[in-house]
Amino acid sequence: MSQPPGFGDPAHPELVCHLHKSLYGLKQAPRAWNERFTSFLPTLGFQSTYADSSLFVKIVGSDIVVLLLYVDDIILTGNSHSVIQQVINFLTSEFDIKDLGELHYFLGIQVIKTATGLFLSQSKYILDLLQKVEMVDCKPCDTPCLPYNRLVKDDGTPYNNPTAYRSIVGALQYLTFTRSGIAFSVHQVCQFMQSPMMSHFTTIKRILRYLKGTLSVGMSYTRGDLLLKAFSDADWAGDPNDRRSTTGLVVFLGNNPISWSSKKQQTVSRSSTEAEYRAMSTTSVELDWIQQLLEFLHVQPARPPVLFCDNLSAIALSFNPVQHQRTKHIEIDVHFVRERVAQTKLCVQFVSSREQFADILTKGLSTPLFQSHCFNLMLGSSPHEFAGACKA
Template structure:
């Protein structure tokens, strides 16, 4: 299967496709105009847009080919390398597109191949962030979150701009670092009026990042079925007493989706908190199933959600309402419908085996490292392409640059 990384520029005559009297460079609608032009070009080449993801285009004939578009960065892959090269040539005849060869670097995410699969990481991005924040020389810590919960104590920061910039950068890092999801979610909740206690939490995340800078996600061949873990920390926020939902979705052994998010409303029981988390997980699985259907990737068995709350599982199967659950009726009907149609199965799992714990609460080091390994977040064992060893003070670092 070919995997090519392309980059394209908005051509100077793209204005003819929208408005011949105006140049689109520098205007806010330039990316949209580029997408519309590229969209029409792909349709003319026999591609169709995915109904689940507007950035995904699919062409099915004897072979199958996929194109993923993010503004002017493009990935093309498919069952035939020859067909991929033909499509690249066709695109080059229409747009000033440059073929960068096999994908090694895409939107800050580095891709390393091995005989066992793919390794996705953001080592360069993480190193640049540590340099930007002057945290290269700090002592690493074992977990990104301390045992104490964040509240509104402490002194307001004189300049919150720097705090917001760092937290925003950490958000992008969670694309390949699900072990940071809960910690980053916690500091994101205090962007409006950050205080010294919140800045200390950010520095702890950076200290953890210092010790795990080469970690990333591994993807290997595996079974064709979906499994998910759903969890909630009831009334975990000390400020507004809202619960935190967390889930992770695996395709075979590979983590493909995860989330750590505070619930929108206050829940009256742990059952309700867990039940709402189940609804969010079911919605995510439904979307993943649609994507897999577009990719012509059949699942060999019904997706399974594992939950450690038996009362929440009972609500998914038994249509009985009472005073504490009648106000979550919409979520109930959503899960109930999926269960009745056989599209989702909900099963109980022991709390100690609940992988989604890492997305809902702070954990001691041993359990955190155990769950991180189950998420397939591991340090790189590959020889990274384009790496340069540099020394800052007494510390040695490896900087991985994008390929030419």
């Protein structure tokens, strides 16, 4: 810290100004604002949850108001316009807040109301990214990666600009919020952030070419039941660099996908059954977290969640109380899933590989199969054109 010109004291040159409040732009400013805002919300009757520290809920009789906070961007919704307006009035009296009306743009995600629900897209974000990497006029392609293709660690020559590589990959990671179809491809290029090769950057360019041809694609959310179901899959020993398996999972609330992931497992699996079972365990954890979130929102599904898997041996492990010699080393994962099945908190069912929606998150697929799974994940084009955006 140093004094601004003209404010220094010649007798005490070591003294500086004392800040009574955080200034916008300082490193600690977002944290100070968040603490100030979250400490005020309980005075309005809001409660927070350990499942998501940025989510707050207020219950007034049969009325519910939900507030989602990200630094200084806020989404406020509920089932009572009068209670929502009351909360807005209280917040406006305490903070300098601008009400932007109905939700249409939030953190780079465009939101369109349709006759059946909501349509989420990041087309403007994609256009900005394509302009940044000078690929606005690139030739589109049908899939984000080649079918069943895997990246190798030391393949070819090193890429000469690792910083740009990391920047583009970071932007692609944010795009997976509404574009689950590129999750596996982005998962692959994320593994080589430290020492990228030219072949890895070529894969990034293919993802961008795919996005160029699917600018209007986004996720549709429609009204329906509130039942949870999940699909888990694993590509056994699919990574040629360390022979670890890739876990793919997608969780649906009704017909709407609300959570998905493509992630490499932390240990090498000795069999496809083990790889599939570890994927089931990861999916069970995700289901537990979502159930806690729904309970906090006062949403009670009528039935326990259903977990679909395409490996009969892994399903048998979740029901069979006998510990086999070949599965002793995965005992924790076995007991984690088996306990929930025994307590009827989880139902495990078989699904054929052709109807395994999580397959798109574990490997590159042919064009017809890839497009089929994109349709299953509610990915499609919007009937409307996007008319710009504004920052909340």
